[in-house]
Amino acid sequence: MTLGQIPTRTGVVGGGQMGAGIVHALLLAGSEVVLLERDLTAAQGAAERVRRSCGKSVERGKIADAAEPMGRLTTTTDAVDLAACGLVVEAVPEDEQLKRETLQRVEAVIADDAALATNTSSISLDALATSLRRPERLLGLHFFNPVPASKLVEIVIASATDEAWRERAVTWVRDGLGKTPVVVADSPGFASSRLGVALGLEAIRMLEAGVASAEDIDAAMSLGYGHPMGPLRLTDLVGLDVRLGIARYLERELGPRFAPPQLLVDLVEQGHHGRKTGRGFYDWTKESTV
Template structure:
C-alpha cells in the first residue's frame, strides 16, 4: 500500500484549516484552495494563529516548519498532482457535486483519492458524478480537528475496499487519529445520534420549557456532558446544524430530524453561533 505524501484541501474555514494543519503536522505536503484572495488571506491567518497557539502550548516544537509545508492558493488546478484531496466546503449538495465534477477532471493520478468531509450528504451522490466512484469516500473529521481524535470513514457501495484501507492507514498511521467505519447514510454515526439530541434541546427552549442556560447546565451537571447541546450547536454553527438536520430528514423522513422553526429563523437572521458572534449565546 503506497503511503500518501501529498494532500489537497478545498476550503480553508474552520474545518479545512484544521484538516490542513493536522496533515502538515504529520509531515505531508499540503495545498489548500480557497475561493477568493480575501478567503485565502483569512485562511492563512487562521492556520498561522492555530499553529502559533500549538507552539506556545508545547503541542508542536515550532510553527514555522509546519506552515512551510502548507500553500494556500486560489486555483483549483493547483491540486492536479495530489494523491488525496479532501473537500471541506459549505454543507450544500449542489456545491459539493459541482466541485467533485471539477476535481475529477483536474486530478492526473488515476489512483488519487477524492474525499469529502461532509457531515451528512451521502457519499454515493458525490461519487457518481465522477469517472472514479471507486476512489471516492467520506473522511469526516470533527471540530476542532487538531484536538478531536475521531474520524468517520464512509465508503459508498462503489468505493474500492483497497481505497478505504489506504484512507484508514492515512488517518490512523499518519495522522494518529482513530477511525470508525460508517454506512453511507445521511449523518453517518455521530450526527445521526447527535443532531436529534440538539434539535430536541432547541424545541425545549422554543416551547419555553426551560432557558438555554438551564438546559445546558442540566446536561453538563446532570449527565456529565462537557458542554450543553445549545452551546455545542453554537460551536458547530447553526447553519451547519440546520443543513445536517435537513439532510437527515430528506433521507429518513423522521419528524425528530426536522429543523425547528426557531433554528430556521436564527439562520435566516445570520445568528449562526460562535462564528457570527451570536447564536443561543453572545460571544465577544
Template sequence: MTTAPAVVGVIGGGRMGAGIAQSFATAGSTVTVVESNAEAAAAALDRVATGLKRAAERGHLAEPAEQILARVSTTRSVDDLPSGADLVVEAVFEDAALKASLLAAAERAVGDTTVLASNTSSLSVTELAAALSKPSRFIGMHFFNPVPASELVEIVLAPETNRDTVSAALDWTRSLDKQDVVVKDSPGFASSRLGVALGLEAIRMVEEGVAEPEAIDDAMRLGYKHPMGPLRLTDLVGLDVRLAIAEHLHATLGERFAPPQLLRDKVARGELGRKTGKGFHTWK
C-alpha cells in the same frame, strides 16, 4: 506504523478546511489549499497560522510552527491541485451540487491513484460519487470541529469504494493521531444523525420554555458527562450549518428531524453561534 500522505489537496479554506490542512501539515504532508480568491486564500493561511501558534503555545508541536506553515500553500483553482497528490479532501459548505462539481474537477486535475474524499457531515457520499468517473477511489472523511484537537474521523463508505481506498483513508487518519469509526453511507451517518437529534430536541425544550440553554447544557454535561451541552455544541458548529443538516435529514428520514421554528428564526436574524458572537449563548 502509519504514514501521512506526502501530498494533500484541500478544497476550501474555511474553519474546517484550514483545520484539515493544519493537521496534515503537522503530520508532515505538503498541503495545497484551494480558495476562490486572494482574500479568501490569505484568510485560510491566517487560520492555519493561528491554529499552529495555539498548538505551539500548548506544547503540541514537534517542530517550529513556521516550519509547518511553510508546507502549506494556496491556489485559486481546483485545476492547479498537484497532479501527484495522494489525497484531496473537499471541505466546502453543505451544498451537494457544488461538492459534486468540485470533486469532478479535482478528479480531472489529479492522477489516477489519488484518493478523493469529502468532509461532508450528512450528504450522501453515494450521490457525490456518481459525479466521478472512478467512484471506487472516493470516500467520506468526516472530520470534526476543531479539527486539530478532535480525536475522531468518521470514515463513510459508498457502495463502490474499494478496499485500497478504505485502507489508505484509515492509515492516514491514524497518522494524524485520530481514531476512526467506519460507517456505511446513510443520511447523517452515525455522528450527525445522533448529534442533530439531540441538538434539535434541546432547541425544542428552549422553545417550549422547559429550561434556559445553560441549564439544558449543564444537565447533559454534568449528568451524562458530555464534554459540552448540545446547545453550546450547536453554537460551535454554527446554527446555519445545523439547520442545513436538519433540513437534509428531515427530507430523507422524516418528521422527527423537522427543524424547530426557533432555529429557523435565529438563523434568519443572523444569530449563528460563536462565529457571530451570539446563538443560544453569548460568545466573546
C-alpha cells in the same frame, strides 16, 4: 509516496473553519499541503486561519513553532496545483451541487492513484459519486470541530468505494493523523451527524418550550451524561446555519422527526449563527475560547 502513513503531498479544497482545521491536522502529520480557494482574498484569509491555528498548537506545547508547518503550506486558486497530491479532501460548504462540481473539478486534475475524499457531514456519498469518472476512490473523511483537538474522524464508505481505499483511510487516520477512525456505511447523516443533530434539535425544542435555560440543559448533559459540551453550546460551535442545513436534509431523507424547531430557523434568519457571528444560544462576544 507517503510520509509515515499520510501522502507526502495532500490537498484541501475550501479553507473555512473546517478546511483550515483539516489543513492544520495534515501539516502536523508532516505532509506538504496545497490549499485551494476560490480567489486570492479567500486564500489569504484561509492561510491566516491556519496560521492562527498553528499558533495555538505552539501555545499548548504541541509543536515548537508555527514556521515549520506553515512552510509546507501552499495556497492556490488553480485546481491544477492539486495534480501531485496523493489525497485531496473537499471541505466546501454543505451544498450538494457545490460539492458535486468541486469533486468533478478535482478529479479532472489528480492522478488515477490519488484518493478523493469529502468532509460532508450528512450528504449521501452515493449521490456525490454519480458524477465521478472513478467513484471507487471516493470516500468520506468527516472531521470534527475543532479538528486539531478532536480525536475522531468518521470514515464513510459509499457503495462503490473500493476496499483498498477503505483500508488506506483507516491507516491514514489512525497512524498518520493519530486520531480514532470510525467506519460507517453511507446513509443520511451517517452516525455522528444523525445522532448529534437529533440530540441538538431536542435540546432546542426544550429551550423553545421553556423547560430550562440553555446553561441548565447543557449542564444536564455535561454533568449527567459526561458529554464534554452540552448540545446547545455545541450547536453554537458547529454553527446554527450548518445545523439547520443538516436538519432540513435529514427531514427530507428520514422524516419529520428531524424537522428543525422554529427557534433555530428564526435565529439563523436573524444572522445569529453561533460563535462565528458572536451570538447563537450563547453570547460569544465576551468569550475567546470554547
